[in-house]
Amino acid sequence: MPKIIIDGIEFDAPEGWTILDAARFLGIDIPTLCHHDELSPWGGCRLCLVEIGEGKKTKLVSSCTYPVEDGLVVRTATERVIKARKMMLELLISQCPTSKVLQDMAAKMGIEKVRFKPKWEDCIYCGLCVRMCEEQMMAKAIGFVNRGDKIRITTPFDKTSEVCRKCGACMYICPAIVLRCEGAEPKDVLCGGCLNVLQPTCLEVYGEYACWMGLKGECGTCVREEES
Amino acid sequence: MRRITSIADLEALRRKLQEKYRAKKLRIIVCGGTGCRSNRSMEVVEAFKKEIKSLGLENKIDLKVSGCHGFCERGPIVVIHPEQIFYQRVKPEDVPEILERLTRGEVVDRLLYEDPNTGRKIKHVYEIPFYAKQKRIVLSKNGLIDPTSIEDYIATGGYKALAKALQMKPEEIIEEIKRSGLRGRGGAGFPTGKKWEITRMQKSDVKYIVCNCDEGDPGAYMDRSVLEGNPHSVIEGMIIGAYAIGANKGWIYVRYEYPLAVKHATLAVHQARELGLLGENILGSGFSFDIEIVKGAGAFVCGEETALLQSIEGKRPSPRQRPPYPAEKGLFGKPTCINNVKTWANVPYIIERGADWFSSIGTKTSKGTKVFSLVGKVKNSGLVEVPMGITIRELVYDIGGGAPDGKKVKAVQIGGPSGGCIPEELFDLPIDYESLTEVGSMMGSGGVIVMDENTCMVDTAKYFMKFLKDESCGKCVSCREGTQRMYEILSDITEGKASEEDLQLLEELANVVKDASLCGLGQTAPNPVLTTLRYFREEYLAHIREKRCPAGVCKALIKYTIDPEKCTGCDACRINCPVGAITGKPKEPHSIIQEKCIKCGICRDVCKFGAVIVS
Numbered sequence: 001m002p003k004i005i006i007d008g009i010e011f012d013a014p015e016g017w018t019i020l021d022a023a024r025f026l027g028i029d030i031p032t033l034c035h036h037d038e039l040s041p042w043g044g045c046r047l048c049l050v051e052i053g054e055g056k057k058t059k060l061v062s063s064c065t066y067p068v069e070d071g072l073v074v075r076t077a078t079e080r081v082i083k084a085r086k087m088m089l090e091l092l093i094s095q096c097p098t099s100k101v102l103q104d105m106a107a108k109m110g111i112e113k114v115r116f117k118p119k120w121e122d123c124i125y126c127g128l129c130v131r132m133c134e135e136q137m138m139a140k141a142i143g144f145v146n147r148g149d150k151i152r153i154t155t156p157f158d159k160t161s162e163v164c165r166k167c168g169a170c171m172y173i174c175p176a177i178v179l180r181c182e183g184a185e186p187k188d189v190l191c192g193g194c195l196n197v198l199q200p201t202c203l204e205v206y207g208e209y210a211c212w213m214g215l216k217g218e219c220g221t222c223v224r225e226e227e228s
Numbered sequence: 229m230r231r232i233t234s235i236a237d238l239e240a241l242r243r244k245l246q247e248k249y250r251a252k253k254l255r256i257i258v259c260g261g262t263g264c265r266s267n268r269s270m271e272v273v274e275a276f277k278k279e280i281k282s283l284g285l286e287n288k289i290d291l292k293v294s295g296c297h298g299f300c301e302r303g304p305i306v307v308i309h310p311e312q313i314f315y316q317r318v319k320p321e322d323v324p325e326i327l328e329r330l331t332r333g334e335v336v337d338r339l340l341y342e343d344p345n346t347g348r349k350i351k352h353v354y355e356i357p358f359y360a361k362q363k364r365i366v367l368s369k370n371g372l373i374d375p376t377s378i379e380d381y382i383a384t385g386g387y388k389a390l391a392k393a394l395q396m397k398p399e400e401i402i403e404e405i406k407r408s409g410l411r412g413r414g415g416a417g418f419p420t421g422k423k424w425e426i427t428r429m430q431k432s433d434v435k436y437i438v439c440n441c442d443e444g445d446p447g448a449y450m451d452r453s454v455l456e457g458n459p460h461s462v463i464e465g466m467i468i469g470a471y472a473i474g475a476n477k478g479w480i481y482v483r484y485e486y487p488l489a490v491k492h493a494t495l496a497v498h499q500a501r502e503l504g505l506l507g508e509n510i511l512g513s514g515f516s517f518d519i520e521i522v523k524g525a526g527a528f529v530c531g532e533e534t535a536l537l538q539s540i541e542g543k544r545p546s547p548r549q550r551p552p553y554p555a556e557k558g559l560f561g562k563p564t565c566i567n568n569v570k571t572w573a574n575v576p577y578i579i580e581r582g583a584d585w586f587s588s589i590g591t592k593t594s595k596g597t598k599v600f601s602l603v604g605k606v607k608n609s610g611l612v613e614v615p616m617g618i619t620i621r622e623l624v625y626d627i628g629g630g631a632p633d634g635k636k637v638k639a640v641q642i643g644g645p646s647g648g649c650i651p652e653e654l655f656d657l658p659i660d661y662e663s664l665t666e667v668g669s670m671m672g673s674g675g676v677i678v679m680d681e682n683t684c685m686v687d688t689a690k691y692f693m694k695f696l697k698d699e700s701c702g703k704c705v706s707c708r709e710g711t712q713r714m715y716e717i718l719s720d721i722t723e724g725k726a727s728e729e730d731l732q733l734l735e736e737l738a739n740v741v742k743d744a745s746l747c748g749l750g751q752t753a754p755n756p757v758l759t760t761l762r763y764f765r766e767e768y769l770a771h772i773r774e775k776r777c778p779a780g781v782c783k784a785l786i787k788y789t790i791d792p793e794k795c796t797g798c799d800a801c802r803i804n805c806p807v808g809a810i811t812g813k814p815k816e817p818h819s820i821i822q823e824k825c826i827k828c829g830i831c832r833d834v835c836k837f838g839a840v841i842v843s
């Protein structure tokens with residue numbers, strides 16, 4: 001079994017595991033977005049970056065794709081790692097500010113401002129839907145087309161797919177599809193500030209009304225309290 | 229031709245072909261590379277054929293169509309051997325005169341190359357500064373042989389290295405390549421012998437090799453020229469490599485946009501197969517190997533090795549995590565050794581002439597030669613092969629002749645779109661893998677773009693970023709979104725809309741994109757930004773603080789005006805302005821209506837009195 005050191009912990013990781021597998025086994029938290037345990041590894045969102053190597057020859061790799069190998073030294077939360085992860089999230093959230101998943105992550109990671117102009121796109125090209133459709137639903141109804149800034153997800157030739165069973169698995173897994181709380185118009189790209197304050201603010205805003213997001217006061221989607 | 233089954237057969241065939249090759253004293257070689265073809269070189273060939281026939285010289289003159297000679301800008305090129313008389317920009321009409329003079333032992337003066345720096349007419353290939361400092365190994369037969377003829381290749385010593393290699397042990401070949409110090413010519417410079425060894429050591433009875441001729445860098449055509457001009461050298465290198473590695477199947481991945489390279493490679497594979505140099509039991513050695521040619525779909529990222537392998541497998545070419553490296557787990561999951569065209573083409577020369585000879589050329593860490601395509605603001609542009617360790621200055625001035633029109637050279641971009649801009653102050657830097665990386669650039673595939681004082685470095689960075697944002701495969705957030713955002717900020721800077729915070733963000737983002745991306749494309753994409761920031765920061769600041777483009781390039785920040793003192797009222801500008809932005813009566817000073825002007829610069833180009841000023 002390959003012997004690795006992860007955040008100072010020596011660990012005999014089973015052959016075929018990724019760094020992420022090992023970290024999770026040891027209870028080390030690494031944020032992920034495009035990764036799903038039941039789907040093939042992708043390595044696109046770059047949120048699960050960790051630093052490997054020692055001394056001057058270290059580099060960042062995506063832990064969800066990097067296989068464990070003997071003698072590997074991993075650090076999951078160095079300054080370099082955090083800085084890169086935050087930049088990834090800033091890029092993602094400016095691309096698609098309406099995603100609840102991204103807003104929650106931003107709050108958790110302590111992103112305080114977004115310096116890029118919002119693009120208000122609906123998709124972050126994480127590829128989860130494509131892999132879900134192909135690997136779990138065995139349909140292969142959708143895929144990537146084009147590249148660079150013209151990349152899109154669609155059916156072959158944009159025609160209604162004959163193999164699509166309308167199962168909705170793609171929507172189920174999509175991190176962009178659940179919208180952020182629209183209760184009160186957030187001031188800018190970021191909302192999710194509610195996770196940063198000790199008291200949930202939705203209770204005051206909505207009072208006795210039902211919250212369509214579910215668990216009132218706990219979902220952590222509400223806007224930050226107005227500063228007085 | 230008859231299939232040959234032993235090394236002795238091959239040597240016998242060679243002797244026969246050499247006799248034939250040497251039978252005619254005079255040899256006229258017309259360049260049939262893509263560059264010269266587009267300048268009607270095939271019509272020149274037809275003219276030669278006709279004229280030679282009508283003069284009854286068929287038995288005296290050997291007419292050949294070769295691959296690229298490297299000096300495409302001067303094409304169509306004709307070289308007459310054995311004297312090596314060099315004719316440039318030859319038109320079909322010139323042919324009778326060339327032949328008439330040739331029979332009298334004279335040259336056609338007006339077709340000779342004139343050195344732009346001295347005004348001297350030069351007669352021989354080897355005296356032309358563009359060629360004088362070159363050292364040609366990979367390109368040595370380009371321009372000498374007919375790439376569609378395996379006979380030519382064999383007559384000039386081809387497949388000799390293969391015969392030698394088949395008498396060596398695979399391990400000995402790998403040792404020889406390791407000792408030669410050959411490093412990958414595809415960009416990253418990984419030691420080739422080591423890569424072969426790793427692939428050889430894998431436990432698998434099926435192994436593959438691949439030749440990477442995707443060459444997606446804009447403006448680069450080194451790989452194309454090698455495959456077009458001397459396909460057998462690549463094939464010979466691949467057979468030797470396959471034997472050393474223990475692979476029985478190879479692929480040549482050529483981009484679809486290179487029809488001539490595809491044609492010549494296909495033909496060469498066919499010829500080698502017919503002759504028994506590919507297929508079962510090569511030269512009676514018991515070793516079998518064959519090659520298939522795959523046409524690539526023309527995305528820059530297809531050149532990245534893992535994406536390329538996906539493309540051969542018929543999948544979407546997205547780079548994937550390495551490790552596992554292709555040498556461990558490559559094509560169809562089998563160990564696969566992938567090398568660049570020029571890497572493979574170096575192999576026969578190393579085997580034939582020995583590792584010591586090869587490693588005597590170059591620097592401590594970078595051995596042999598490197599092929600560059602030298603383009604941009606230089607007097608002599610084209611394909612050059614130089615020893616590693618030559619300085620940028622020698623490349624730009626001695627070979628390239630410096631910038632035209634008396635302008636000053638400002639910088640070079642080395643390493644393709646994601647290389648780095650190196651300023652003039654650093655031109656004494658020797659070109660090798662390490663030195664280039666140290667100054668923020670990279671060897672890359674070998675594109676060299678020369679920029680003069682009229683180049684805006686912010687605009688340059690923006691230009692490359694546009695290419696990269698279009699060519700990112702779109703998988704990584706860092707690369708896909710990062711290149712788009714860098715492009716956005718660079719655009720804002722060139723339009724005078726950016727602040728110093730934006731500049732800071734650009735720098736921060738560039739450093740993260742380099743760090744966080746999955747494949748080489750994203751990891752190197754920030755280089756043009758980071759190097760221009762490192763060496764030309766004051767230009768960025770001029771755009772941001774003073775809303776001024778020092779080089780007079782960025783349209784939003786410049787203004788065209790006419791100096792009334794200098795304007796003679798010749799009316800040239802008014803007539804040529806595409807939008808009618810210039811007013812003025814003949815013989816009176818003209819002026820430009822700023823609201824209408826689209827800043828195309830035509831007026832400045834047509835004004836003979838230098839009256840149009842950019843500010």
Ligand SMILES: Cc1cc2nc3c(=O)[nH]c(=O)nc-3n(C[C@H](O)[C@H](O)[C@H](O)COP(=O)(O)O)c2cc1C
Nearest residue numbers: 412413414440443444531532533567568571748749
């Ligand atoms: C974006 C990108 C494009 C590349 N394009 C090419 C190419 O066109 N030709 C090439 O030989 N290598 C290219 N490479 C490098 C290959 O991935 C690989 O390293 C090379 O083919 C290995 O051969 P070598 O060891 O002979 O250099 C590219 C790499 C990247 C990241």
Ligand code: SF4
Nearest residue numbers: 123124126127129174
């Ligand atoms: S549609 Fe959703 S799941 Fe599919 S790529 Fe876009 S963000 Fe990911």
Ligand code: SF4
Nearest residue numbers: 701703704707747750
């Ligand atoms: S770095 Fe760019 S080109 Fe490479 S895998 Fe990521 S998105 Fe694709």
Ligand code: SF4
Nearest residue numbers: 805825826828829831
């Ligand atoms: S720059 Fe072009 S558009 Fe402007 S005045 Fe001159 S010719 Fe006309």
Ligand code: FES
Nearest residue numbers: 034043045046064
């Ligand atoms: S979770 Fe690893 S790159 Fe997205």
Ligand code: FES
Nearest residue numbers: 261263264297300
């Ligand atoms: S094509 Fe003729 S010199 Fe390059």
